[in-house]
Amino acid sequence: METFDGRPYATRAELSARAGYKGDATLRALWTDREANGHPPACRIGRTLYWDLEEWERWHTAYRRQRNGVDYSGSPDEELAPVEQARVLGVEESAISRYRRYPPPGWPAPVREELLSGGGTREFRTRRQLWAYADAGPRAGTAGRRAAYEARVALAAEALDAVPGRGAGETAKALAEEHGGHWTTWRSAVTGARKLRPVPGGRSRRG
Known part of the structure; x- marks a missing residue:
């Protein structure tokens, strides 16, 4: 990180790390397509490109929001039911x-819970919480794939609960037959679901 005229500037590698990308291939592609996506300009010092950090992060947030399918309208503090x-x-x-049952990384805790007449509770979250979750988790261009993967993991977890003892490969093939897609794609989801399942002693498989 460098400071020019009192403003922080970052290299591509530093921007990639702040945005959560693995490597800099995504940012290289965004820079190549800058005429179409509005990527901020860079300044070159020696052989290194630098970007105004604040300007770039504003642009990146807007760019990501255009692609994540989230509705950013309404009052940020409104408490919302699951639907x-x-x-x-x-x-x-x-x-x-x-x-x-199987919260994805960063899923916010409810701001309140409402008792239901038939038993159980309904969890409420604010728009602000949901926006922060969407902004922090998905990386540019990957929001749809991440949401699809999370949905597959949840379905895989339900399938594992429904037929205990069934092998990962068999479960993946059953899911592919029921929901479509190749069984190897579902095998990855089954692996993800198994990591979330508790093991004897009350601990999860994580860690």
Whole structure:
């Protein structure tokens, strides 16, 4: 990181790290396509390119928001029920239900819970929480793939619960037959779901 005229400037590698990318291939591609995507200009010092950090992060947030399918309208502090949470994030309501059992990384805790007459509770989250979750998690151009993967993991977890003891390969093939797609894609989801499952002693498989 360098400072020019009192403003912080960052290299491509530093921007990649701040945005959560693995390597700099994505940012190289965005820079190549800058005429189409509005990527901010760079300044060159020696053989290294630098970007105004604040300007670049504003652009990157806007660029990512254009592609993540999230509804950013409404009052940020409005408390939303699951069906409304799903509408804001552009997912099925069933995905919000699955997140309760198998929360994806960064999924926010509810601001309050409402007791239901039939038992159980309904969790409420604010638009601000949902926007922060969407902004922090998906990387540019990957929001749709990440959401699809999370949905597959949740379905895989349900399939593992439904037929205990069934092998990963068999579960993946059953999911592919039921929901479509290649079984190797579902095998990755099964692996992800198994990492979330508890092991004897009350601990998860993580760590």
